[in-house]
Amino acid sequence: MNAEELKQVKEQLKEGHFPQWMVTDPEIYKLEQNKIFAKTWLFIGHESEVKEPGDYVTRMMADDPVLMMKNKKGEINAFLNSCSHRGTRLCTEDYGNKKAHSCPYHGWTYNLVGDLIGVVAGNKVFGEKMDKGDWGLRSIPRVESYQGMIFGNLDPDAIPLEEYLGDMKWYFDIMLGRSDGGMEVRGAPHRWVAKANWKMTSENFAADPYHVQTTHRSAVELELTPKDPMYASYGHQVVMNNGHGINVITSPTGESANKYQGMPEHMWPMFEKNLTQEQLDVFSKVTNFVGGVFPHLSFISTQSGTEGNKHNHLNFRVWRPIGPDKIEIWVWYMIDKALPEEDKEKSYRGFLNTFGAGGTLEQDDTENWARIVEASQGKMARDRGLNYDNVINYLMGFDNLEPDENFPGPGVAYPSCYTDHIARSMHKYWLELITADMEEENV
Numbered sequence: 001m002n003a004e005e006l007k008q009v010k011e012q013l014k015e016g017h018f019p020q021w022m023v024t025d026p027e028i029y030k031l032e033q034n035k036i037f038a039k040t041w042l043f044i045g046h047e048s049e050v051k052e053p054g055d056y057v058t059r060m061m062a063d064d065p066v067l068m069m070k071n072k073k074g075e076i077n078a079f080l081n082s083c084s085h086r087g088t089r090l091c092t093e094d095y096g097n098k099k100a101h102s103c104p105y106h107g108w109t110y111n112l113v114g115d116l117i118g119v120v121a122g123n124k125v126f127g128e129k130m131d132k133g134d135w136g137l138r139s140i141p142r143v144e145s146y147q148g149m150i151f152g153n154l155d156p157d158a159i160p161l162e163e164y165l166g167d168m169k170w171y172f173d174i175m176l177g178r179s180d181g182g183m184e185v186r187g188a189p190h191r192w193v194a195k196a197n198w199k200m201t202s203e204n205f206a207a208d209p210y211h212v213q214t215t216h217r218s219a220v221e222l223e224l225t226p227k228d229p230m231y232a233s234y235g236h237q238v239v240m241n242n243g244h245g246i247n248v249i250t251s252p253t254g255e256s257a258n259k260y261q262g263m264p265e266h267m268w269p270m271f272e273k274n275l276t277q278e279q280l281d282v283f284s285k286v287t288n289f290v291g292g293v294f295p296h297l298s299f300i301s302t303q304s305g306t307e308g309n310k311h312n313h314l315n316f317r318v319w320r321p322i323g324p325d326k327i328e329i330w331v332w333y334m335i336d337k338a339l340p341e342e343d344k345e346k347s348y349r350g351f352l353n354t355f356g357a358g359g360t361l362e363q364d365d366t367e368n369w370a371r372i373v374e375a376s377q378g379k380m381a382r383d384r385g386l387n388y389d390n391v392i393n394y395l396m397g398f399d400n401l402e403p404d405e406n407f408p409g410p411g412v413a414y415p416s417c418y419t420d421h422i423a424r425s426m427h428k429y430w431l432e433l434i435t436a437d438m439e440e441e442n443v
């Protein structure tokens, strides 16, 4: 991006426009890899996925394969999942339990803290000079967690995770910290590849309840969701620092028909013990939380079932970019450990039917995301000079919505979820990051 283009992009974003060429531009994609995915906190997994010493999962931080495992002391570490000998992928399974990891290529073996403990034919072939201590697995530079959510960062100088999450912690406390014992992931994360750009999918969850009444029209026809086209607008859209945001969706009355998202009444005193008055106020009225942690972790806490018999389910998802127009979607279903097994099962079924890989709502969304990239790759849409007015529209709530000072949670809360405030804030932060050291040189 040259200085002229950068200036123009800045101006356009200020006006609530997003130049369409930036959606799938390969050069932009490269900048995102280096300036965003190598510098921000990326979700790796939940602590409940590695319960016992030796438990491990393999994950991806953008293009870097990660091996996360629990050691004998109960600590969780994350390493580059690449053998120090010739660099092949060390662990090839998705998850499991092992005392040590042996490389499939030449058989080098590493223990649970990543030390190289076995070299086939050892000194006989490598001589005395090679010190095994120098050839352990390479640690992910920073690994930190909040409410059981483990994130990694490739930048050793990054700000601490908690500071990065900022106000989002307050909302994580409601979704993840309301029950004694916290949450657990059920099963392995669902994973599939879709034609889409990661910015558009992140935006869809973090910032776009407006699509619900059209894209998910079939749910209205099946009487799973209300007929009122404004139904996903009621509540607040809350903008936070660093491109994070959440929609706290309620109802026309501002209340929910199912207190605490339909969680069983015997759990209420526990919520009331673990959360503050303000958090309880939000939690008792919310129907859906839907939002995102920049860059590409999204979540939705919703309810499925019939009226009076609704079951809450929460899923976190990562939109891992694998190209400018392709993502790998990872979805973790989570539920309160303290919920009785029978309710967990009902909740899980609700999740599978809606937001699992074969869920109805999931399929509606994926269609649209593919169509965005398909329609953004031609000459007109890709023109960097914007000669064809090729900007897309983020003008909802641009100059007609003021923050609601009375909202009890942190962040800047707007009194409608049909607004582009979070999307605009994501774009602003995104541009700040991708142009980080470009500014002085070019502009």
Ligand code: FES
Pocket (backbone or CB within 6 Å): 083, 084, 085, 086, 087, 088, 103, 104, 105, 106, 107, 108
């Ligand atoms: S590449 Fe792993 S032992 Fe050679």
Ligand SMILES: [Fe+2]
Pocket (backbone or CB within 6 Å): 211, 212, 215, 216, 361, 365
């Ligand atoms: Fe959707």
